[in-house]
Amino acid sequence: MMQKTIFYHDTDCGGVVYYGNYLKFFEEARTLYMQERGYAISELMKRGLFFVVSRQEVEYKYPVRYADVINVDTKILEVSDIKIIFENTITNQNGRLCTKGRTTLVCINAQGMPTPMGADTKKALSPAQ
Amino acid sequence: MMQKTIFYHDTDCGGVVYYGNYLKFFEEARTLYMQERGYAISELMKRGLFFVVSRQEVEYKYPVRYADVINVDTKILEVSDIKIIFENTITNQNGRLCTKGRTTLVCINAQGMPTPMGADTKKALSPAQ
């Protein structure tokens, strides 16, 4: 669970968080999630493994506003040899569900080719764990 | 068709456009698309009509890089009294398909309640037109 305060730079002139900026919150949350499980993205990169986003879905249910303090919850829905599907749920300080995101990441090597992430990473990140 | 050159601020340290920034390109393209049909978002706002994104899907198929010149094509898939579904297709200067986005917008009033966009707007934006 990542907690985050909303600043001016997160918002737009509609008075709420810009719809593209939620993807930054998802990136932060899944990075911390992997790091907490011992798989820092910066460490995986040193092993020649990169995760790139191949698909993103977002449902915007309730606006997040300036000075709101949101919770960004992360969960892994599915892991295969080369793919991870994350789900993020954002709620505001009143517990109201604001945004849901589903992000598919593919593991690639330095040449940009899909590459198995390794049995250890796969096991550590699998939902059953 | 909107043409756009990619600058440093569009990219990230992976060397390609940041996955959240495509949503900015979609916003720009659909704004221009509506404006060309006589429905400037800034004019609709003066009539008390606001369009908010309720759903976004993105497929990332090929990376866009610094100094690339992309085409962002816009098409409307569906229009109802209160909803528009846009589809954007991004190709690079070599004609390669890079990104596809599908954005659902809901028309709301100043109080944030779903509101019919009006028969004229609906007709003008309908795919058959």
Added chain:
Amino acid sequence: MMQKTIFYHDTDCGGVVYYGNYLKFFEEARTLYMQERGYAISELMKRGLFFVVSRQEVEYKYPVRYADVINVDTKILEVSDIKIIFENTITNQNGRLCTKGRTTLVCINAQGMPTPMGADTKKALSPAQ
């Protein structure tokens, strides 16, 4: 002192934090600084007081990179009836000085006219405090 981890969205294809993004870090740091002293910007807004940036200077001394953990230090250099000058200093996890910023904020009312921030706010934020 605000601590912050650097994510992909903070960086550009030069491999380092985008030069415009430091202004977001400055915003976050001075907002928290004022909040800790009992002057939340969201509360001041309810009293009809808004702070807008009239001048910014930045010196970029050493690049901040992906996964760096930076400290953003905030200090107020000067306060007058309508103006505050902040100074931010960013150091990385090795204590290396990376960036220095100086931001001048002017207090305005809802009509956009310069307005005294009030004796209490001025006193609470003065460097002598």
Added chain:
Amino acid sequence: MMQKTIFYHDTDCGGVVYYGNYLKFFEEARTLYMQERGYAISELMKRGLFFVVSRQEVEYKYPVRYADVINVDTKILEVSDIKIIFENTITNQNGRLCTKGRTTLVCINAQGMPTPMGADTKKALSPAQ
């Protein structure tokens, strides 16, 4: 002279362009300025030359708003063997001066060391030209 339309993603909940986003406009304007003179940054990079910002000053004089169409004027104030100082002036569609920026760029090599940009580049970019 670069012309630019302001979109939601450029603005914040204060109803105007976010103060950090002007640095993106400066980047775009100076990139196009150099390109028009035959010095595309992407071409210089292939020769192992990179320009990094070492100093930025911005004066915010009048707010830029959603749907404004701004002109970003670029001029070079000074060129030395390793340094270029750019000045950008932003005016809105009514000719009103909104923002002034001054950006110092240093030419570095792939190892990050200051490096002469070459007599041809220096001459081509010098204000006298």
